[in-house]
Amino acid sequence: MRDAFFSELNSLFRHDRRVVFLTGDLGYKLFDQLKEFDPARVINCGIREAAMIGYAAGLAKSGLLPFVYSITPFVTLRCLEQIKIDLCYNTANVVVVGVGGGFAYGPNGPTHHGIDDVGALSCLPRLTLWTPCDPHEVRLCVRAAATLDRPAYLRLGRNKEPNIFASLKQTPDIAKPAVVREGRDGVIVTSGFILHTVLKAADALALQGIYPAVVRITTFRPFPAEYARLLTAQFGTVMTVEEHIANGGLGMEIARVVAESGDGRHFRMLTIPAEFPDACYDRDTLLARSGLDADAIATAYHGLFRTQETAKTDRDD
Template sequence: MSEVKKIATRESYGNALKELGAENPNVIVLDADLAGATKTSVFKKAYPDRFFDCGIAEGNMVGIAAGIATTGKIPFCSTFAMFAAGRAFEQIRNAVGYPHLNVKIGATHAGISVGEDGATHQCNEDIALMRTIPGMVIISPSDDVEARAAVKAAAEYVGPVYLRFGRLAVPVINDEATYKFEIGKGVLLREGTDLTIVATGLCVNSALEAAEKLAAEGVSAEVINIHTIKPLDEEIILNSAKKTGKVVTVEEHSVIGGLGSAVCDALSEKLPTLTKKIGIYDTYGESGPAVKLLEKYRIDGNGVYEQIKEWMK
């Protein structure tokens, strides 16, 4: 059996920007002194006249991007998720969200899989923060294929978009030849009858692995990939919940305010359903190898499987 291809979605981001640059001269890229890490350096090398390093001044970068957007250009501003959603929150809210400008925020190094950089850089709060901004689209792709498609979809969409990428190389689970990305539409990856697992980002692969383990024990789990957390595809979640009667959400993010909260908001209003949220439980991360951290915080495939089994008892 051949080894599964793995690539970090931040790599996908840089490659997609380069492709976009060739297709659309209106695409502009800004970075906050992290081009090597965010992989916007790929775009910089190809189109240096359309790349701007704003230094370690994330709020200023967002303001510049907002100004550029008013000229008809499509600015992508990039930095780590902690600095994009955290440090520049006010500027995103007031300079981008409030006037609903066409700015794309490429937030890399999200979640605890940042690894050795530790708790200060492991942003588990960004989805929650961005969900509060009216009109903000939030996308958290699961793999390379989805990430590249998401960047292109974001460029075509008119309005603010928050794109969440990771540092860790993750398995490619989508087939590029057949995959179609649509903002606001979830993807049914596996049909099931006993429970629904709704996942986003790298945890989509964890959900699929957990579903395999559950299947070996006679539990049929439906798996849904929610790449767009806002606007949320309520229809696919409600239809599945009606069928299975139990829902589990899985994310590399705090269980407060993220995908789980968005799903619970929809279910509590339209179809009250027994639900379990799996993610980071109201705690900071810590320094360590990314894979080991995913295991410790139980959001790898085996951890998700074990938590579901415990809950179902």
């Protein structure tokens, strides 16, 4: 995802002279191409995230289109008030790019984990929030940034995320939720690059004769509430999966839709527990310990679906 971001940014940077790249002293060698093309529009702000956001707001207010880049927690929670006031309240068209969302920086520890970024940012008005699920979607987000008149947050993984969609042309519109896999036995709704793991879980479920649909939501803010309402009305079983804690995340949004519908769907959300890990772990291990590996997702869904089937049978009896 990171390479896709820089590759796409490089194209935009060359034909849109409003684009300015700001980094909080991270991304060694990754923005060299930008610097070679126009060094004046590449600014290493140093390890000063708060001022970097304000600086970007000022650049935007003077007519430019800044992209601000750092590791997820540093460019989100570290400078949250600057994002809220300088970007959102003052409506500055700045794209905040967090690399390493979720557990992508696993062994680096909780200082580098980005498992609460969406929750912290999702309470801010006017902020578009993108959680792309593969490198193609990252490119579409960068393209969409060019026409934004307000701030946006782009949540990247690191650099190992596989392509889910076969080509850019076959990648669905990022602005809308999309059915990534058709199904008849309920639905799993997900967001971001954990989609890859969710699809593996769906494969495992298929072997057991359970075929849930899989839907991904890439534009998390503004939240597609009406789509979610129709979706949850359509399926008896709904489960959400996200590489994020529960607070402010996808599961809570869908839970609200389910609760407000008042028709008792069978619902479950899978999230990362809001805890600090007790030791050093890589991403896969952290996900497994959070019940978010493909097997755990499949097992959770299996249990939820069977409960719903049993309830249905009881009703029918």
